[in-house]
Amino acid sequence: MILQGLAFYLFASITVAAGVMVVTSRNPVHSVLFLILAFFNAAGLFVLMGAEFLAMILVVVYVGAVAVLFLFVVMMLDINFVQMREGFLQYLPLGAMIGLILLVELVLIGGAWVVSPEAGGLAAVPAVPAGELHNTRAIGNVLYTDYVYLFQAAGLILLVAMIGAIVLTLRQRAGVRRQSIAEQTARTRAEAVEVKEVSTGSGV
Amino acid sequence: MADVINFFSDFFYNNPYGQVAFPFVKIFAILIPLLLAVAYLTYAERKVIGAMQLRKGPNVVGPFGLLQPIADAVKLLFKETILPAGANKIVFIMAPMLTFVLAMIGWAVIPFNATLVLADINVGILYLFAISSLGVYGVIMAGWASNSKYPFLGALRSAAQMVSYEVSMGFVIISVLLLVGSLNLSDIVMAQQGSYGIFSWFWLPMLPMFVIFFISILAETNRSPFDLPEGESELVAGFFVEYSSMPFALFFLGEYANMILMSAMTAILFLGGWLPPFDIAPFTWIPGPIWLFAKIALVLFCFLWVRATFPRYRYDQLMRLGWKVFLPFSLFWVVLTAGVLVAFDMVPNS
Numbered sequence: 342m343i344l345q346g347l348a349f350y351l352f353a354s355i356t357v358a359a360g361v362m363v364v365t366s367r368n369p370v371h372s373v374l375f376l377i378l379a380f381f382n383a384a385g386l387f388v389l390m391g392a393e394f395l396a397m398i399l400v401v402v403y404v405g406a407v408a409v410l411f412l413f414v415v416m417m418l419d420i421n422f423v424q425m426r427e428g429f430l431q432y433l434p435l436g437a438m439i440g441l442i443l444l445v446e447l448v449l450i451g452g453a454w455v456v457s458p459e460a461g462g463l464a465a466v467p468a469v470p471a472g473e474l475h476n477t478r479a480i481g482n483v484l485y486t487d488y489v490y491l492f493q494a495a496g497l498i499l500l501v502a503m504i505g506a507i508v509l510t511l512r513q514r515a516g517v518r519r520q521s522i523a524e525q526t527a528r529t530r531a532e533a534v535e536v537k538e539v540s541t542g543s544g545v
Numbered sequence: 546m547a548d549v550i551n552f553f554s555d556f557f558y559n560n561p562y563g564q565v566a567f568p569f570v571k572i573f574a575i576l577i578p579l580l581l582a583v584a585y586l587t588y589a590e591r592k593v594i595g596a597m598q599l600r601k602g603p604n605v606v607g608p609f610g611l612l613q614p615i616a617d618a619v620k621l622l623f624k625e626t627i628l629p630a631g632a633n634k635i636v637f638i639m640a641p642m643l644t645f646v647l648a649m650i651g652w653a654v655i656p657f658n659a660t661l662v663l664a665d666i667n668v669g670i671l672y673l674f675a676i677s678s679l680g681v682y683g684v685i686m687a688g689w690a691s692n693s694k695y696p697f698l699g700a701l702r703s704a705a706q707m708v709s710y711e712v713s714m715g716f717v718i719i720s721v722l723l724l725v726g727s728l729n730l731s732d733i734v735m736a737q738q739g740s741y742g743i744f745s746w747f748w749l750p751m752l753p754m755f756v757i758f759f760i761s762i763l764a765e766t767n768r769s770p771f772d773l774p775e776g777e778s779e780l781v782a783g784f785f786v787e788y789s790s791m792p793f794a795l796f797f798l799g800e801y802a803n804m805i806l807m808s809a810m811t812a813i814l815f816l817g818g819w820l821p822p823f824d825i826a827p828f829t830w831i832p833g834p835i836w837l838f839a840k841i842a843l844v845l846f847c848f849l850w851v852r853a854t855f856p857r858y859r860y861d862q863l864m865r866l867g868w869k870v871f872l873p874f875s876l877f878w879v880v881l882t883a884g885v886l887v888a889f890d891m892v893p894n895s
Contacts, residue, residue, distance in 0.1 A: 368633075370633075370636075370689060371636075374636070374686070377682070393666065393667060393668050394667075394668055394671070394728075397668050397671035397672055397674075397675050398671070400675040400678075400679070401671065401674055401675045401678055401715075404675075404678070404679060405675060405678030405679060405681075405711065406678070406708060406711070409681055409682075409685070409704055409708055410708070412682075412685055412704075413685070413701070413704050413705075416685070416689050416697075416701075417701075475667045477667065477668060477728055520861070522865070
């Protein structure tokens with residue numbers, strides 16, 4: 342129990358510290374690396390709660406794929422740090438005002454927060470009794486039966502996003518030489534090579 | 546002898562200090578043979594490729610050149626560690642450490658036989674997949690922190706390559722999991738135990754997936770013919786150009802340890818893990834771990850064989866193979882496997 346508590350505070354404090362570093366560090370690549378650290382420790386917290394499937398999926402999807410592409414893009418940005426810090430004082434009042442508004446909004450929302458009255462009842466009676474199934478199977482049982490339409494809807498939204506990204510970036514340019522593998526492998530000797538009889542001294 | 550065993554079992558199971566120390570003893574019992582295996586894999590690589598090219602390979606240091614890996618390690622150890630002036634120091638030093646650590650921690654879940662496993666977790670295969678997908682960070686961080694052109698290009702290539710091949714690897718793993726009905730590595734091995742011995746293992750019913758998986762792990766570990774991140778003919782040595790001495794050695798060890806880890810994954814998913822090829826007398830005398838090591842060695846030999854045989858892929862062909870050939874085919878195979886299992890009512894653990 343003590344070990345679990347220690348591990349919780351270790352993971353939690355590193356997550357929070359890494360989160361702070363994401364927004365405060367000057368170098369954007371360092372920010373992304375701290376973000377990865379935060380993801381990783383969040384996965385550790387999931388493991389402590391017994392949700393090992395979610396922890397692994399978090400690492401595979403967010404750390405292994407999303408953050409790689411993120412890092413990929415950030416590394417290629419050509420950022421001039423001196424220029425970026427220029428005019429910090431000039432924009433400070435505006436930034437402070439936006440921050441203040443957000444803070445007030447958060448406080449208002451937090452003050453009016455009501456936990457759904459059904460939530461307590463749902464938590465008391467889990468869909469799958471604890472300890473009977475491991476949670477990979479439990480998630481599958483719920484996700485593909487009760488919530489199958491929502492699951493499909495999420496899939497459709499992602500599909501639309503993917504098609505949108507492709508449509509936005511696809512450019513049809515004239516005069517681009519493309520390699521067609523099928524055409525290449527379908528070539529025969531007859532159409533690729535021509536044998537010519539060249540008489541000495543005259544050239545082709 | 547019995548006294549000694551009794552003393553140790555009493556210490557590790559009943560003494561509170563022993564209980565704390567026991568996991569560390571187990572970890573060292575895995576890591577030290579692993580590091581030795583890594584050292585001798587480099588030796589095996591040079592010997593095998595030497596033989597395939599009608600050369601002798603290392604044969605001067607020690608009998609049959611057996612001390613060559615030790616000599617190489619000592620040489621690297623005594624070289625000067627150079628930090629390039631423009632490098633981002635912390636990230637530059639962290640990158641090789643990360644690569645090395647990631648190659649080591651995957652071994653926590655590898656089952657050596659039915660009971661001999663350090664951490665028998667329910668999502669073992671996902672853990673291995675997660676670890677292997679993190680490997681790309683060592684390469685990207687090294688390439689970026691070096692602040693130099695060749696490493697950066699190598700890192701970009703590697704990031705694109707490893708992310709691409711991971712997708713089809715994921716589908717291969719899913720199609721195997723459909724046959725098993727569990728994410729636990731021991732369960733995956735036990736599901737391959739059948740009355741036909743070697744022919745009940747998943748390599749036969751999943752033969753196309755076995756081939757795709759093997760090719761994908763070549764790409765995932767940046768081995769030839771997919772070693773474009775370090776393609777020395779155009780990028781000098783790719784992402785670790787700026788590294789020297791121990792940081793370089795850590796990259797080197799990490800790459801070879803990753804090869805062994807991926808071979809172990811192949812052995813567990815497709816070649817029946819610790820199971821003997823036939824369940825009859827002479828085969829069952831040999832203990833399970835030995836069978837596992839033999840299968841790992843077989844896959845590793847194929848790694849070296851491929852390296853000595855094939856020329857390097859062109860980069861666009863590499864991407865085409867991953868996205869346009871492997872991905873659709875493995876996706877189709879997942880659907881096919883699921884369809885067959887449902888149609889013939891063979892879904893495991895339903």
